[in-house]
Amino acid sequence: MIFPFNKRTEVCRKSSLLVPSILLTLVILVLFIVSWVMEDSPMSSLNTIDESHEGNKFEYEQHHDHNSVVDVQYIVPKALLDVGVYKEDEDFENERGIKPTYWRFNSSLSWGPCLPPLTPIKQWEDRRNYTTSVNTESTEDFEYLRPIFQQHPSTSIHSTVDQSRKDYKSRQQQLQRGGGCRPGFLIIGAGKCGTSSLYHYLVGHPRVLPAFEKQIHYFKYHLTKPLGWYYSFFPTPRSFLEHGGLMTGEASPGYLPYPQVAKDVRRIMKQQPHHDLPKIIMVGRSPLERMYSSYRYNYVYPTLEYLRKGRHRGIPKDLSDEEYEKYLFSLEDFVRSELAQLKLCLNWVDRNNELHKGFGAQMTFDQWNNQAEFRDALMKRNQNSSDAKDGPPLIDLDGSCYGSKVSSTVLRPQWAELQTQNPEKVIVDQNLHLTQAMIGRSLYTFPLEWWYLVFDQTDIFFVCTEELSNPETMRELALNLGLPSYNFSQVVDEGAYNVGGHRGYDKATSWEELQAERGGATLDAAKNQTNGIPITPSLYEELQEFVRPYNERLFQLTGKRCQWQ
Numbered sequence: 001m002i003f004p005f006n007k008r009t010e011v012c013r014k015s016s017l018l019v020p021s022i023l024l025t026l027v028i029l030v031l032f033i034v035s036w037v038m039e040d041s042p043m044s045s046l047n048t049i050d051e052s053h054e055g056n057k058f059e060y061e062q063h064h065d066h067n068s069v070v071d072v073q074y075i076v077p078k079a080l081l082d083v084g085v086y087k088e089d090e091d092f093e094n095e096r097g098i099k100p101t102y103w104r105f106n107s108s109l110s111w112g113p114c115l116p117p118l119t120p121i122k123q124w125e126d127r128r129n130y131t132t133s134v135n136t137e138s139t140e141d142f143e144y145l146r147p148i149f150q151q152h153p154s155t156s157i158h159s160t161v162d163q164s165r166k167d168y169k170s171r172q173q174q175l176q177r178g179g180g181c182r183p184g185f186l187i188i189g190a191g192k193c194g195t196s197s198l199y200h201y202l203v204g205h206p207r208v209l210p211a212f213e214k215q216i217h218y219f220k221y222h223l224t225k226p227l228g229w230y231y232s233f234f235p236t237p238r239s240f241l242e243h244g245g246l247m248t249g250e251a252s253p254g255y256l257p258y259p260q261v262a263k264d265v266r267r268i269m270k271q272q273p274h275h276d277l278p279k280i281i282m283v284g285r286s287p288l289e290r291m292y293s294s295y296r297y298n299y300v301y302p303t304l305e306y307l308r309k310g311r312h313r314g315i316p317k318d319l320s321d322e323e324y325e326k327y328l329f330s331l332e333d334f335v336r337s338e339l340a341q342l343k344l345c346l347n348w349v350d351r352n353n354e355l356h357k358g359f360g361a362q363m364t365f366d367q368w369n370n371q372a373e374f375r376d377a378l379m380k381r382n383q384n385s386s387d388a389k390d391g392p393p394l395i396d397l398d399g400s401c402y403g404s405k406v407s408s409t410v411l412r413p414q415w416a417e418l419q420t421q422n423p424e425k426v427i428v429d430q431n432l433h434l435t436q437a438m439i440g441r442s443l444y445t446f447p448l449e450w451w452y453l454v455f456d457q458t459d460i461f462f463v464c465t466e467e468l469s470n471p472e473t474m475r476e477l478a479l480n481l482g483l484p485s486y487n488f489s490q491v492v493d494e495g496a497y498n499v500g501g502h503r504g505y506d507k508a509t510s511w512e513e514l515q516a517e518r519g520g521a522t523l524d525a526a527k528n529q530t531n532g533i534p535i536t537p538s539l540y541e542e543l544q545e546f547v548r549p550y551n552e553r554l555f556q557l558t559g560k561r562c563q564w565q
């Protein structure tokens with residue numbers, strides 16, 4: 001029994017069913033008023049509701065953890081379906097037969113993505129106070145469903161979906177934060193590949209509610225905080241109900257590169273009732289485009305800002321960008337030195353098809369081979385074995401290729417020559433993980449392979465950045481997440497998010513403006529062998545050669561091919 005609702009009970013379908021639906025609404029209202037009046041004796045009110053909706057298997061358990069008594073409280077969302085907030089035949093299984101994450105009707109421990117309060121997560125309060133105050137009295141509660149249900153019996157989100165397109169910020173302002181609702185998807189990266197755009201497009205779907213921050217990075221930087229802290233960034237059950245929400249999610253590009261994060265997402269989310277996991281989404285862009293974007297965004301802009309503020313000894317502040325240029329390494333400088341390092345690290349095949357065994361595979365093996373999730377794959381892909389059946393060795397690229405600081409002036413082994421020969425040039429000693437890996441972070445297959453070891457293949461989705469501007473890409477992704485079909489053209493038309501300099505995750509740049517900005521480069525590109533990327537043609541060609549097999553590995557892994565140059 002996949003879907004316990006009987007089709008006969010379907011109500012409120014358009015005007016022909018108006019009369020029965022009003023009647024039903026009245027009946028339900030009466031039931032709720034009865035239960036409301038009988039507030040002091042909750043058990044009897046529970047019984048009333050329970051009996052009237054027996055068989056729905058849509059129950060909630062409320063754990064009163066202070067005295068370890070578990071009261072089972074029946075609130076009947078079926079009634080909410082009946083009044084038109086959700087529609088059982090459209091909302092919980094889409095035209096592809098896919099269900100949105102967490103919406104299972106035989107679970108007594110959650111309501112869609114939302115957990116009842118006082119389950120394993122005990123702290124719901126504002127994140128800034130999460131350690132100091134635990135006020136269980138003020139927690140969000142499934143009781144909240146009751147008055148909302150009473151207030152909104154006639155609101156059909158279906159009648160308002162088409163007009164409901166609002167900008168992200170104003171949608172966000174209508175939501176309440178801090179409930180126990182879990183993300184149904186995580187956009188894990190890659191950085192500088194359009195995670196902001198993808199996130200905004202996805203939450204542009206009327207049934208997807210935005211989180212209160214695009215990138216929460218809980219599983220990377222905040223694991224010492226309680227899970228309640230994490231969930232406080234997502235909308236409450238009340239907000240889900242008021243907006244007919246089916247899903248929420250977040251986008252943290254810092255998740256992708258780390259095997260540990262993949263492991264932790266699974267371990268931590270699995271502790272929650274009925275064991276669904278968020279879907280994993282990765283967006284990838286032409287590797288050399290990403291590399292250039294990363295150079296500007298993670299090196300040029302922050303370094304210029306640092307120099308303008310006069311924070312570097314011996315370099316005056318408030319000069320023009322042109323005057324600062326001589327203090328910056330070029331993209332060519334960075335890429336040449338990183339490429340040499342990557343060749344030392346990766347098992348790399350040169351133009352004569354010779355394999356150069358890198359140090360990364362062994363380092364990775366030694367580091368991860370004691371982890372149950374990964375041991376098997378590491379064995380089957382052992383670089384010592386000529387017949388490793390499951391492919392080339394796994395490599396934890398971020399974790400093993402770049403080494404640590406050589407000295408206070410040489411920040412990474414790969415820059416030893418660059419930094420000693422050009423002492424006047426500046427690499428700011430922060431976010432080095434981004435600056436060190438301009439090519440590395442474009443080799444998406446290496447980190448993504450670890451996610452495939454931890455998550456089901458069917459729960460990982462890969463999208464090409466170049467296809468994001470096509471509304472059909474988004475429709476396809478949304479359908480695969482179990483959402484109802486939606487035309488994203490209006491959403492996508494708003495432009496790309498957080499492009500160019502750090503304009504902010506929520507700042508859209510129109511496609512016209514982007515076109516104008518890139519117009520020159522595009523024209524040049526016709527004549528220019530490096531597609532507007534400021535490196536020599538020979539290095540460009542060498543890089544293309546270098547990334548090609550890794551692109552292939554990615555396409556094989558994901559079953560999706562991007563049109564990358």
Ligand SMILES: *[C@@H]1O[C@H](CO)[C@@H](O)[C@H](O)[C@H]1NC(C)=O
Nearest residue numbers: 001002003104105106107274
């Ligand atoms: C009910 O939930 C269990 C796991 O909690 C799942 O394995 C099973 O398939 C579900 N049954 C239906 C009918 O959805």
Ligand SMILES: *[C@@H]1O[C@H](CO)[C@@H](O)[C@H](O)[C@H]1NC(C)=O
Nearest residue numbers: 125126127128129130132133
């Ligand atoms: C955090 O707690 C302190 C002291 O209890 C209180 O004054 C402050 O307003 C709280 N901050 C937030 C954001 O709730």
Ligand SMILES: *[C@@H]1O[C@H](CO)[C@@H](O)[C@H](O)[C@H]1NC(C)=O
Nearest residue numbers: 361362365366382383384385
């Ligand atoms: C590969 O072989 C070398 C030399 O025998 C050994 O030291 C190393 O541990 C082996 N590596 C793996 C991953 O088995």
Ligand SMILES: *[C@@H]1O[C@H](CO)[C@@H](O)[C@H](O)[C@H]1NC(C)=O
Nearest residue numbers: 471472475486487488489490
């Ligand atoms: C989506 O809407 C746009 C205009 O809003 C329209 O041109 C396009 O044909 C629609 N796409 C589909 C698949 O219905």
Ligand SMILES: *[C@@H]1O[C@H](CO)[C@@H](O)[C@H](O)[C@H]1NC(C)=O
Nearest residue numbers: 528529530532533534535537
């Ligand atoms: C191609 O364009 C880039 C950026 O406009 C420029 O730096 C580079 O020198 C050009 N390459 C050639 C071969 O003209």
